[in-house]
Amino acid sequence: MSSTKNPNQQSDESSKRKNSPITRREIIGAGVVGLAAATTTKSAFANTQKPVEPETAKANPNGRFKDKVVLITGATSGIGKATAYAFTKEGAKVFFCGRRTNLGEANVREIQAFGGEATYMQADVRKEGDVRNFINGCVQKYRRIDIAFNNAGIEAPPKSIAELSLEEWNNVIATNATGVFLSMKYEIPVMSRLGGGIIVNTASVGGHQGFPNIAPYGASKAGIMSLTRTGAMELTSKNIRVNSFSPGAVDTPMLRRALSSWGTTIETTAKEYPINRLATAEEMARVVMWLSSEDATIMVGTDIDATGGYITK
Secondary structure (H helix, E strand, O other), X not given: OOOOOOHHHHHHHHHHHHHOOOXXXXXXXXXXXXXXXXXXXXXXXXXXXXXXXXXXXXXXXXXXXXXOEEEEEOOOOHHHHHHHHHHHHOOOEEEEEEOOHHHHXXXXXXXXXXXXXXXXXXXXXXXXXXXXXXXXXXXXXXXXXXXXXXOOOOOOOOEOOOOOOHHHHHHHHHHHHHHHHHHHHXXXXXXXXXXXXXXXXXXXXXXXXXXXXXXXXXXXXXXXXXXXXXXXXXXXXXXXXXXXXXXXXXXXXXXXXXXXXXXXXXXXXXXXXXXXXXXXXXXXXXXXXXXXXXXXXXXXXXXXXXXXOOOOX
């Protein structure tokens, strides 16, 4: 025999339940994940082994980054491209560079098609004049830089240290490390004049752990983490937050080229990661956006492990 409750009684009980604190038993029974889910949205239950598909919605001019100007280096493909798309969908104005003009212009058209605003300028971060002109171009158009994402980077064919030429070493260091230095050098004065800003640099799992045959890449990424910490300590008094994040294996054109040159496959690489898959560029974009948000005001001079558990396994 079923029983029914008075609707008013049900409402009262629901109200009491909604406003009552989470009990110790519930915390122990559900664990930390359960507590987080109880206090946030259901998206906290997203499956780590199955990444969320990229959003296809139109840009929201009143989104989380409304009226913010975001400068991005190396945004013609991969993580940079995904981050440019993500910021513009949240109302930001994005000014980005890369060496491949055809890809940069195509990205602008796609962003404009979903209602976002972006400007592409060809620039090579190995060249100081290009970096200076790129940042000046952003200021001339938008009068400010609120967020700078220094992301441009390249890989090199796998070779042992003894086999590397100085030219190969210098090319990777110049792009990945010196490019970040030059970007920060010219971003900092702009942000200082405006009273603050946020800088996010792309490091890598390769900067945390030694991998054979990629010495210049690993050295450049370790250098970025050190530069990030130094910059953070110099700039806190200027209200400029500097952080970095370290991707692991992210499914990008650069990684696919690297895997091919290493003679390995996506499937083999994925098995090395606790999440048993490659990360997506969109997941990295969400890390950058969090570091760039007001939710991360306490993050200063740190490097975020975005490897899907590789570093801590």
